[in-house]
Amino acid sequence: MTxxxxxxxxxxxxxxxxxxxxxxxxxxxxxxxxxxxxxxxVLTHYGTAVREVLTGAGYETYVAEVPDxxxxxxxxxxxxxxxxxxxxxxxxxxxxxxxxxxxxTDLGGWVAATWLRGIRVVHVATTVLGMVDAAVGGxxxxxxxxxxxxxxxxxxxxxxxxxxxxxxxLSERDYVAGLAEVIKTGFIADTRILELIEEALAxxxxxxxxxxxxxxxxxxxxxGLPVSARLNPVLPELIQRSVAVKAAVVSEDFTEQGSxxxxxYGHTLGHAIEHHEDFQWRxxxxxxxxxxxxxxxxxxxxxxxxxxxxxTRALCSAVGLPTTYDGAWxxxxxxxxxxxxxxxxMLRFIVLTAAGEPTRLEGPSEDMLRExxxxxxx
Ligand code: GLY
Numbered sequence: 001m002t003x004x005x006x007x008x009x010x011x012x013x014x015x016x017x018x019x020x021x022x023x024x025x026x027x028x029x030x031x032x033x034x035x036x037x038x039x040x041x042v043l044t045h046y047g048t049a050v051r052e053v054l055t056g057a058g059y060e061t062y063v064a065e066v067p068d069x070x071x072x073x074x075x076x077x078x079x080x081x082x083x084x085x086x087x088x089x090x091x092x093x094x095x096x097x098x099x100x101x102x103x104x105t106d107l108g109g110w111v112a113a114t115w116l117r118g119i120r121v122v123h124v125a126t127t128v129l130g131m132v133d134a135a136v137g138g139x140x141x142x143x144x145x146x147x148x149x150x151x152x153x154x155x156x157x158x159x160x161x162x163x164x165x166x167x168x169x170l171s172e173r174d175y176v177a178g179l180a181e182v183i184k185t186g187f188i189a190d191t192r193i194l195e196l197i198e199e200a201l202a203x204x205x206x207x208x209x210x211x212x213x214x215x216x217x218x219x220x221x222x223x224g225l226p227v228s229a230r231l232n233p234v235l236p237e238l239i240q241r242s243v244a245v246k247a248a249v250v251s252e253d254f255t256e257q258g259s260x261x262x263x264x265y266g267h268t269l270g271h272a273i274e275h276h277e278d279f280q281w282r283x284x285x286x287x288x289x290x291x292x293x294x295x296x297x298x299x300x301x302x303x304x305x306x307x308x309x310x311x312t313r314a315l316c317s318a319v320g321l322p323t324t325y326d327g328a329w330x331x332x333x334x335x336x337x338x339x340x341x342x343x344x345x346m347l348r349f350i351v352l353t354a355a356g357e358p359t360r361l362e363g364p365s366e367d368m369l370r371e372x373x374x375x376x377x378x
Pocket of ligand 1: 137264
């Protein structure tokens with residue numbers, strides 16, 4: 001079954017979720033003459049499939065193959081894409097189709113946002129993370145040597161395709177990393193997401209009785225069946241619920257003046273870890289540690305019950321996400337100062353007062369920060 005969620009941004013657009021959705025591409029690309037498909041070289045097979053559909057629909061198609069993961073989010077790769085657009089004569093009515101995970105939709109979206117001050121972009125998300133977060137909300141950007149996503153813009157896509165058949169071949173590491181954004185959505189807005197994961201893990205683990213939820217802090221992925229196989233029965237619902245939350249938040253606050261900030265739960269420390277680890281960690285892995293830190297911080301600040309901290313740790317560990325970090329606090333502070341939520345010199349964190357109840361914590365003391373960080377030390 002195909003689900004369609006409309007995002008009411010400055011121009012409304014649809015996110016379609018289901019299987020075998022290439023047929024939606026021509027309607028989303030619309031009246032363009034030329035289409036540039038931006039795709040990492042490792043996903044050429046998807047780029048080729050998208051190209052065949054668009055060529056068959058009468059578009060002049062071009063392909064820009066880019067590096068994988070965060071390595072593509074540089075000004076040099078963007079410049080390469082601009083040069084292809086220029087050499088192929090792309091005009092204001094032409095389009096970009098970004099095919100890939102969150103890094104590709106960030107890059108492809110930003111290339112489209114900046115070419116001739118903005119041309120149409122369609123995102124084809126190929127990872128869990130792209131489907132539930134990066135491709136959906138119109139944020140685009142690249143990294144600089146000083147930090148993640150420091151250069152970018154809001155650029156409304158013309159449509160987003162979340163074809164879950166593409167997840168059949170996703171690596172286990174990427175599948176699990178994407179779950180961090182799903183869990184994040186559960187904690188900030190839709191706690192049914194948390195229950196669905198807890199129930200599916202309990203039901204698929206022969207060693208755990210189904211009434212054993214909530215998971216314990218000691219839970220780690222059970223030996224045997226991979227987490228992806230154990231969660232696949234509920235994955236379509238997890239994706240639909242996450243997209244629905246994201247679409248509602250983005251419809252209310254496209255340019256992040258208010259409630260959209262809540263989508264950054266776990267990201268302040270998470271982005272700093274990614275940067276400090278030279279992007280060798282997956283985004284979701286760093287966000288998982290960031291969520292445990294934010295939960296600990298809220299508890300240290302007297303805002304959050306310890307049971308929610310334990311649930312955060314238990315869920316992340318049970319799906320195989322990291323919950324500890326062995327770096328030094330000082331190494332992460334500079335990167336956090338450059339976080340987009342920081343105001344002046346005051347660090348701001350998204351924290352919870354309960355599962356499903358996010359709020360902001362402004363200017364926590366150094367003692368509180370260090371105490372929370374000590375609690376996530378490896
Ligand atoms: N990933 C957070 C947002 O889209 O606002």
